[in-house]
Amino acid sequence: MIIVPEREIANLMTREAAFVAVEQVFAAMAAQDAYNFPVIREAIGHEDALYGFKGGFDRAGKTLGLKAGGYWPNNLDKHQIINHQSTVFLFDPDTGKAKAMVGGNLLTALRTAAASSVSIKHLARKDARVIGMIGAGHQATFQLRAALEQRQFEKVIGWNFHPEMLPNLEKVADEAGLPFQAVDLNGLRDADVLISITSSFEAILQADQVSPGTHIACMGTDTKGKQEVDPALLTRATVFSDEVAQSISIGEAQHAIAMELITEHDITQIGAVINGTHPGRTSDDQITLFDGTGVGLQDLAVAASVVDLAVANGVAIEVDF
Structure with a gap:
């Protein structure tokens, strides 16, 4: 399994790459080549946090997985870390084997910005x-x-x-x-x-x-x-x-x-x-x-892209899982 830590994302993922990944996955969804799983999002009754899972399968891109995480509104004041925390997990669609674990905080920001940017390109x-x-x-x-x-x-x-x-x-x-x-x-x-x-x-x-x-x-x-x-x-x-x-x-x-x-x-x-x-x-x-x-397929698309970049740049961590 490949691990791409949060610390590596900023040097790997660009706004342009996020835009392309999100635009492509939106197109695949409309063509019924990709679909999202039902979202789970709950108030956990601790630290005022919202926690949940978003996932899906992109048949065209052969990307399967989920993002786990949510919103901890007290993080910035109490722990000096951002309030949104998440991790993306990718699986091999042919075997179900765990394929990658990717830091999702910056990716979430980039993919959310890419989504509105895609809408501006096509609708403004x-x-x-x-x-x-x-x-x-x-x-x-x-x-x-x-x-x-x-x-x-x-x-x-x-x-x-x-x-x-x-x-x-x-x-x-x-x-x-x-x-x-x-x-x-x-x-x-x-x-x-x-x-x-x-x-x-x-x-x-x-x-x-x-x-x-x-x-x-x-x-x-x-x-x-x-x-x-x-x-x-x-x-x-x-x-x-x-x-x-x-x-x-x-x-x-x-x-x-x-x-x-x-x-x-x-x-x-x-x-x-x-x-x-x-x-x-x-x-x-x-x-x-x-x-x-914010659909799970957006997260999977940018995570799959960053895994490829991490491997190409020699910063991916490989573990026997």
């Missing part, structure tokens, strides 16, 4: 110039860096529950040579692309705070009860997701579905746009919304 207006961020935590910086590569953005605007964290976004904007402006929620109407990446359990962004033609990537809602946007926004938008089943059960769409504002038939897998079987955006004034719940 070509002339999008202002990108807005809702959330300014650890993951938000990954989101912004990946998103800035998809359009010729000219300005970054941002809002956060804790305004003192907004310099995290300003630093990324500075790196890209772009101006940054802190705004209130109404100011987000100026955004051509919006990314929400928070741990909120109630709607932040209201339907009337989004302008026609905007693309929204909702990336924070991945658990039953979580919520970042007004359910009415999903009635104004053409809705896409990484996986419809997760979108209606643990994603942003769960609330609009519960209120009977939309049905699951109103949601399209983004892989269909990638494959060309759905047109995606059809007008400049159309609002598009990507419900990025």
Whole structure:
């Protein structure tokens, strides 16, 4: 079995490689060449933690496995480590034998950012110039860096529950040579692309705070009860997701579905746009919304890619398991 420690990931995995892996696996899902297993995600009653498993099988890429981990909200304050902790396990689909164990913390950040970036590539207006961020935590910086590569953005605007964290976004904007402006929620109407990446359990962004033609990537809602946007926004938008089943059960769409504002038939897998079987955006004034719940196949795709890189670079650890 191959082990790729967390410490090696940063020197191996790039945003570009993560983007390609995620885009390909979304396409395979839509072509029914890959499928996710049901998600297990539970509050464990200790340290306020959420813990669970996401897994699946990509027949096209011959990738089988799972990611185990979750969210420990006290980690940063109590242990000086990031709140999200995870590990990916890969298995040989031909024999079931354990194949690899890969540090999943940075990979989770990269694959989540890649997913919203894929949605921007395929759904945002070509002339999008202002990108807005809702959330300014650890993951938000990954989101912004990946998103800035998809359009010729000219300005970054941002809002956060804790305004003192907004310099995290300003630093990324500075790196890209772009101006940054802190705004209130109404100011987000100026955004051509919006990314929400928070741990909120109630709607932040209201339907009337989004302008026609905007693309929204909702990336924070991945658990039953979580919520970042007004359910009415999903009635104004053409809705896409990484996986419809997760979108209606643990994603942003769960609330609009519960209120009977939309049905699951109103949601399209983004892989269909990638494959060309759905047109995606059809007008400049159309609002598009990507419900990025985070599927196990994303984790497996980036983990398999990093294993290959680790072997090629001579940093993979081989053990007799």
